[in-house]
Amino acid sequence: MGITERRERERNELRRQILDAARELFAKRGYEAVTMREIARRIEYSATALYIHFADKETLMRELCRQDFAAFAQGFIDQVASTGDPIARLARAGLVYLEFAEHYPEHYRLMFMSDTPPTPPEAGEREDPARNAYVFLHALVSELMRNELLRSELTDIDLVAQTIWATVHGAASLEVTQRKAEQWLDFRPRNERFAAALEMGARSIARDPEAASRIVRKVLEEAEARSPASRRIGKPE
Numbered sequence: 183m184g185i186t187e188r189r190e191r192e193r194n195e196l197r198r199q200i201l202d203a204a205r206e207l208f209a210k211r212g213y214e215a216v217t218m219r220e221i222a223r224r225i226e227y228s229a230t231a232l233y234i235h236f237a238d239k240e241t242l243m244r245e246l247c248r249q250d251f252a253a254f255a256q257g258f259i260d261q262v263a264s265t266g267d268p269i270a271r272l273a274r275a276g277l278v279y280l281e282f283a284e285h286y287p288e289h290y291r292l293m294f295m296s297d298t299p300p301t302p303p304e305a306g307e308r309e310d311p312a313r314n315a316y317v318f319l320h321a322l323v324s325e326l327m328r329n330e331l332l333r334s335e336l337t338d339i340d341l342v343a344q345t346i347w348a349t350v351h352g353a354a355s356l357e358v359t360q361r362k363a364e365q366w367l368d369f370r371p372r373n374e375r376f377a378a379a380l381e382m383g384a385r386s387i388a389r390d391p392e393a394a395s396r397i398v399r400k401v402l403e404e405a406e407a408r409s410p411a412s413r414r415i416g417k418p419e
Contacts, residue, residue: 205289246292275322277402280354350380
């Protein structure tokens, strides 16, 4: 490896460390409370080193959002087939969403539950399912409607898509934020809550609720067969 390639690798590694440290601090303490100097201390570099990579904290935050939302969106493309039963694909997309929140709680908290500066879309980003997961969900809901799989009164694609999103976000955010509530109520196991959110959500919008239930349960069974016991959705933890 030549000097130029080594320096580029070192530069990319430092950039990754900056983003990882910033994500952790922003998620734990809030965007406004964290300074560039504090991020620099976390990775044992000078603040000057950070400014070489990012002009200011807002620029850093926008890059962090772009990277994390792109990785999130890519998960749907990689893990949910583009053909086959749309209800099954919707259930698989729900699994991808919930498992992202479960495995990457700091990412999820920062992306969906934090007050951060707006990140305007770049050219083509708003319509690109590889960078905007909502585009993927919108297209899937549109397909469900075209195939007359949703209740006849559900005709607003955005309203249905955003309600589906609210359902899985509710289940995910409870997992991320409410663990301390276990002293106050009998909190059901995470996997049971996730499975119930997917099945109840599908039943609530499907023209044939019983068929939707069967399809979701089959998807959950398939996911169970592929996953370690500790990660199975729909089974006690």
